[in-house]
Amino acid sequence: MSEDTERSAAGDALCTAVFMPSGRRGAFPPGTSVLDAARTLGVDLDSVCGGRAVCGRCQVRLSTGAFAKLDITSRVESLTATGETEQRYARIKGLEEGRRLGCQACLVGDVVIDVPEDSQIHRQMVRKSADEIRDLEIDPVVRLAYVELPKPSMEDQRSDLERLLAVLDTEWGLRNLVWDHGFLQALSSAMRAGDSYGGDWQATVAVREERELIAVWPGFKERAFGLAIDVGTTTVAGHLCALDTGEVMASAGIMNPQIRFGEDLMSRISYLQQNERQAPELTKAIQKALSDLAEHVAKEAGIEVADIVEMAIVGNPTMHHLVLGIDPTQLGMEPFPLVTDAGLSVKVRDLQIAINPGAYAYFLPCIAGHVGADTAGVILSQAPHASNEMTLVIDVGTNAEIVLGSRNRLMACSSPTGPAFEGAQISCGQRAAPGAIERVRVDAETLRPRFKVIGSDLWSDEEGFIKDIAQTGVTGICGSGIIEAIAELYLSGIVEPTGRMRAKGKDVDGHPNFVKRGRNYDYVLYESPDRTISVVPADVRAIQLAKSACYSGTRLLMDRMEVDSVDRIYLAGAFGSYIDVKYAMVLGMIPDCLLEKVSSAGNAAGTGARIALLSRAARAEIEKVIRTVEKVETAIEPKFQDYFVAAMNIPHASDPFPNLGTEVDLPGAAFDEAAE
């Protein structure tokens, strides 16, 4: 032992402990547990059971290398040997070779301790695919704390709550707590039920934001769960996540039951106006659906709904307001003011959502009357505000919500694309479901089509296709199919830049895929005895309107941003995930961009909800970012109309597309199949 070794007040030589990867170090009296040392130094080492060798969250490893570099005097026995309690844990729950329980292993000499990733509270989630959650440090909103409580006696008549608060203070450092009313109702019986070994009572409490006691269970409870929800006009998607790891335990999508009050937003708002604002009816329907969804995913994951202690919700402004029970009628009338745009935490019992009654639902903030919490979710997921690139994010739906910017500045608008991209108002259009045509190619020479349908991996001209689709048949065209069909018809010279279909310079009268309509043609994609699936001139017009809305909204933002090009494009939303970005560019739906910089973002709004579910920091981040977003109102921008008209042509008259030009000869050429 070196002469300058630090000594404790009692005169013992202190043990130096260095924690990796943080590098924090300190000196402690021999016998200090690794967990206590970690807590003292603020090292990120998890524990639910509070040091009772029950939860196994505080596992650490004695580091083997680089002692010298860290300037530590190595001693042979630097941690106490594994005792009976730890052996029992290892026997029952298993303990990997070389790992120790931080609460049981105590310092006897100088040590370097490795804290593995899975023992950290704020563990990193690393993005695994484009569709996955972005890199994220989990920063739980709700944590569990296991406590053992001395029973009351005539000498210790403290109230149940006082008894609990005392332990949470001394063992967990939790002070100035508040509590949910339902928590008080449940406390007494939960404490008394957790009496497994006749000594102290055992219970686990859920603490939200280190401030509010929201739930209590008898005994030791290992995990709590959260539910991320994307409330769409048509569908509602939910992911059940473990709040400690972020792991998705179960997912489900259901129809939005409000559909019986109207297919789209405006028809639901009209319903409200005509029925004296029966918002409660629509609210009850969606709240019931959320309860059902929660029950469904809980069952799938094999947990109780009461184990779900937090929600995060995104949705467009109308859905956002309706889930909250706020009448959205004013969102349908100029000047479209929101009732609130703030990020909100609301008790689920006030929303009649049947998860743990102490839980809160966190609603991401809204941006403007047409740009909602769904767009906030998209921003949180794609993080344009954290990027140096000029980033364009388009969440494609009945309206396209468009976000443009970078770390310096962010803008957003909503543009009325109509339902064409979702297969509605298309003559043979349908939702993306088995049987729907989703991919289309047109031979530029023969002008004959081939296609793929959802449910089969084969092209229509490949052997076995008919057999492969025998179950579903070919039932219609979905959004991505109509995009490709029209883009291919354009690339093969059948559709002119103005949108007129006539295969200029070729005689198509008598061609089996052309049916004459006055001076125009229908183009037949598929024909069977029961069904003919065609692209008709009105379909081309509907897609022209939709893509023009999309492009002109984007162009308006670029104009305001004073940029001529963007560095990165994400297409988000159920439809955006399926679209082949090249065809979107062929049609002129999005501005020119390097193709490898254009990608699908999947259900980015829903991903944003998951991020907000798992991270307090992310909530603070999005609430801050949202305040800086400049809202552009397309409806009152005179330029929007000009851009809209100018963008009707395919691709359109106003802009060159150099990045497409390098790959294709426009018009009239097809993509190189190998480049797909």
Added chain:
Amino acid sequence: MSEDTERSAAGDALCTAVFMPSGRRGAFPPGTSVLDAARTLGVDLDSVCGGRAVCGRCQVRLSTGAFAKLDITSRVESLTATGETEQRYARIKGLEEGRRLGCQACLVGDVVIDVPEDSQIHRQMVRKSADEIRDLEIDPVVRLAYVELPKPSMEDQRSDLERLLAVLDTEWGLRNLVWDHGFLQALSSAMRAGDSYGGDWQATVAVREERELIAVWPGFKERAFGLAIDVGTTTVAGHLCALDTGEVMASAGIMNPQIRFGEDLMSRISYLQQNERQAPELTKAIQKALSDLAEHVAKEAGIEVADIVEMAIVGNPTMHHLVLGIDPTQLGMEPFPLVTDAGLSVKVRDLQIAINPGAYAYFLPCIAGHVGADTAGVILSQAPHASNEMTLVIDVGTNAEIVLGSRNRLMACSSPTGPAFEGAQISCGQRAAPGAIERVRVDAETLRPRFKVIGSDLWSDEEGFIKDIAQTGVTGICGSGIIEAIAELYLSGIVEPTGRMRAKGKDVDGHPNFVKRGRNYDYVLYESPDRTISVVPADVRAIQLAKSACYSGTRLLMDRMEVDSVDRIYLAGAFGSYIDVKYAMVLGMIPDCLLEKVSSAGNAAGTGARIALLSRAARAEIEKVIRTVEKVETAIEPKFQDYFVAAMNIPHASDPFPNLGTEVDLPGAAFDEAAE
């Protein structure tokens, strides 16, 4: 103008304003309104309409005297003349001669301004009678703020909430607000309904603790109300109060509907134990009763229930827990631990109480398993903790809750008096209602009684008595009647110190008021063809037990406090209010004390609820005091049994009563009637 007159940045001479009674002073540019000047100086000047000459709360008076003393240069015109707006207010709502609206009158010279009592926010309530609320500075938990809100336009698309928050910030200085979920639901339509003159929207919001927006009404709302509730085992009493003045607008008392589950606390707890803890049933019953009570008093006062925005509730621990929906079963079993003893604010909608859904119910803190929020109310009302005198407060009911102490130290216990003091378990006992005997005198010579009944001012031996009570008849003896009867029987020598009735040394056989029972007697107070009302030996025994419990609890506290006498005694509770304190002392129910220092405190628990309703400071005060109260558990104190046995005699064996001794010759003498 003197040379050293202060000047504004623009070079104008500043006007000095001095506000009375606070004496605060400051210099302001000419044209500053009196209200703005007052706010700048932190002068307590009320306003609900925010300076729009609507509410009339900011009335002030130009002071006339003592200019010289205040060292102000008097100028002729020191306030602007009354303008059109102020004239309109005076015309419509009236304005007392000499009064000005502070928001309209502006400084033009040096002034001394009187702020009358009724224009102060924190106005004083002065105690008017013993039964009244103590001197109190009103310190409202909820305040109203009137706002005018610019309507949204395409150029100003801020959300409704953001719009409101901006005005609350600039006009009311309210920042960092939170809001109730129901507030958001009501906001939009309330704002839009307040559109009386086609300009800005008008609305009034209720702000709780300067932090939470809890309610909103269209247009200008002048007053908000609160409800103070005392939930007793048998009856529930409520007072509807104006939150700005403290004025009681309506009061009501109803039976506690839980009575169908058991007359007293223990039988209700037994019901819960036998019926698998059906606490929800008892909870629903009392919550429904509170809603009914609220509706009743609102109707009587001519207001809407939604105008009630705050509640304060007291009750014994079992009632406290049941109103909150907390199972009280454990309160019936040793060691009687409370689930919580904290002061609580709970949303009324979580309690199913139908007042304004954004309102909170504040529950006063509890002290121990048998000493509840009712005792906290008693302490708040009688304020022993603020007194230099050694003060004894006894809240008499089925249990006597006893508080002893002064500003240095406070103790409390509960003592099981049984129901005798309330007229139950007394042979001819009944509740205090018309027809009940409430006062009794016994002539020491003739041993003949006379009495008074509730509903008549005459003694039974006075002319017209029979006619006066023709409606009700004489139906029984209430609590105060039995106390007086037994005390008078003792003073006239009929009841011996041991409790035996035999009129020692006198021959009472054949006496019309004596009926022999073995070696004992019944004493007949009243006889008619239908009814005989007597005091029987078992009644004497029941009162002996009750008074002994009361005294021995008190004695135990005095022992602990190490005092031999008390300086002040309050008897509280429905029964405590009617009792003649001298007889309580004759019986030895309370310790010796100067008679003028013994008084009734009325329903002190309910008064405490009213105080907590009207004053945030009082809530903080009682929560702080409660933490210092030393709890004494009579059940495990061996001395309690000794005191109890010793105190059974009348008055009792252990203590002299010098203060009674000065007035009466004990035993066998009667009080001097003049001294009553």
